[in-house]
Amino acid sequence: MAENYVLLERTELNASAASVTFANIPQTGYTDLKIVMSSRADSTQNLVDIKFNSSSVGYTRRSVYGDGTSASSASGSDSQNLIQSISTNTASTFGNTEIYIPNYTSSNYKSVSMDTVQENNATAATALLGTVLWSNTAAITTVSLTPVSGNFVQYSTFSLYGLAAVGTTPAIAPKAYGGNVIATDGTYWYHAFTSSGTFTPQVGLTADVLTIAGGGGGAGGNGGGGGAGGLVYSSSQSLLNGTNYSCTIGAGGTGGAAGQTNGSNSVFSSITSTGGGRGGNGNGATGLSGGSGGGGGYGSSTGGAGTSGQGNNGGGGTNAAYGGGGGGGAGSAGGNSTSTIGGNGGAGTNTY
Numbered sequence: 001m002a003e004n005y006v007l008l009e010r011t012e013l014n015a016s017a018a019s020v021t022f023a024n025i026p027q028t029g030y031t032d033l034k035i036v037m038s039s040r041a042d043s044t045q046n047l048v049d050i051k052f053n054s055s056s057v058g059y060t061r062r063s064v065y066g067d068g069t070s071a072s073s074a075s076g077s078d079s080q081n082l083i084q085s086i087s088t089n090t091a092s093t094f095g096n097t098e099i100y101i102p103n104y105t106s107s108n109y110k111s112v113s114m115d116t117v118q119e120n121n122a123t124a125a126t127a128l129l130g131t132v133l134w135s136n137t138a139a140i141t142t143v144s145l146t147p148v149s150g151n152f153v154q155y156s157t158f159s160l161y162g163l164a165a166v167g168t169t170p171a172i173a174p175k176a177y178g179g180n181v182i183a184t185d186g187t188y189w190y191h192a193f194t195s196s197g198t199f200t201p202q203v204g205l206t207a208d209v210l211t212i213a214g215g216g217g218g219a220g221g222n223g224g225g226g227g228a229g230g231l232v233y234s235s236s237q238s239l240l241n242g243t244n245y246s247c248t249i250g251a252g253g254t255g256g257a258a259g260q261t262n263g264s265n266s267v268f269s270s271i272t273s274t275g276g277g278r279g280g281n282g283n284g285a286t287g288l289s290g291g292s293g294g295g296g297g298y299g300s301s302t303g304g305a306g307t308s309g310q311g312n313n314g315g316g317g318t319n320a321a322y323g324g325g326g327g328g329g330a331g332s333a334g335g336n337s338t339s340t341i342g343g344n345g346g347a348g349t350n351t352y
Contacts, residue, residue: 004163006030006163006164007160007174008161008172009022009024009184010160010179010183011182012157013153013155014180019144019152020144020152020156021143022143024186025140025143026162027105027139027141028171031164032102034160034161034163035099035160036097037096037097037157037159038094038097038156040087040089040093041084042151043086043087043150044086044088046086047080047147048145049080049082049146050132051146053140055134055136058134058135059077059133061074061075061077062074062075062130064129066126067124069124079132082099082116082128082130084118089118089119090122093121095116095118097116099112105139106139107137107139110134110136112134113130113131114128114131116128172184174189174202175201175203176199176200176239177198177202178191178197178247179197181194196247196249199247202241206238207236207237208234209233209237210232210233211268213230213263214249214253214264214266214275215263215327216229216262216278217252217255217260217261217262218294219278222317223257223279223324224300225294225315225343226252226253226263226276227287227294227295229263229276230265230273231349232309232310237271245269248266249266250263250266250267252264253278257281257282262290263276273291274291275291276294277289277291277293277294277304278304279324280294280296282299285300286300286302286304287304287314287325289305289306290306290311292314292327293306293314293327293328295314295315295324297317297325298317298323298324301317303317303328311329312334314327314328314346315333315346318336318338323338325337325343326346327345329349
């Protein structure tokens with residue numbers, strides 16, 4: 001028996017992905033796992049493969065399925081027992097699946113049940129009920145989901161829940177809502193925003209906040225490179241229970257031979273990182289200032305200035321052909337161009 005579902009990990013794809021893996025699954029405090037997914041493939045093959053602990057052996061499957069007109073069944077010695085919407089289905093529709101994994105830490109074989117629907121708003125959808133037996137006595141520590149062909153498309157979502165035993169307090173549980181990716185390493189919870197949204201603590205929190213703005217647009221032709229978006233790290237921020245903190249994700253600037261723009265700011269509550277400066281064009285224009293500055297264009301020796309504490313300056317251009325300076329980065333300034341080659345972009349950082 002189980003008392004409540006607790007979110008352990010959630011991923012919303014910001015771009016297509018070849019697979020999704022739930023790692024760092026807690027081994028105490030929970031009895032069962034449940035996965036809820038909404039997915040679509042960029043191919044015409046609708047099957048999804050589920051694997052435990054990266055193992056490719058020991059699986060048997062059974063399934064029954066139908067579309068309202070006909071029904072059938074299938075079996076096999078693999079775990080390709082999920083279906084999703086595919087590229088030929090109605091645009092922007094996603095298949096829906098729930099996977100139940102009881103006694104995932106036991107030393108018995110693991111029997112998994114699932115129900116899944118391939119949505120298609122234009123015609124009848126296919127529905128499937130299935131089960132997978134994994135003949136392995138190891139505790140499940142990771143679960144991976146992989147399309148048999150192609151990739152999961154952008155906006156596919158995957159959530160992992162744990163079921164806490166009756167009378168126990170969940171060993172690991174998130175303390176806030178919000179974010180396109182929610183994950184834990186067993187000690188810290190991470191909420192990553194790849195699109196604008198709201199972060200809402202469920203208890204008073206002390207959190208580290210990292211904001212990164214959109215990068216500046218590079219100039220075409222003999223122009224300079226765009227500067228990186230500003231990076232601001234703010235540690236030990238006190239966040240109040242039940243307060244909605246807005247999170248705005250800055251877009252990258254527009255590039256091109258003309259009309260290039262700075263990147264947009266990213267903002268969490270009152271913390272702002274500045275958009276990267278655009279590169280100067282090939283008519284002697286300097287790079288603009290920003291989080292990191294844009295590189296100067298051909299005929300200009302001046303790169304844009306970076307914002308103190310957020311980034312670095314852009315490199316300078318020269319009067320030589322292809323003489324644009326490199327855009328600044330969070331780790332170092334952009335390089336100056338030479339008589340034969342444009343300047344290198346500034347280095348990033350892995351400090352955070």
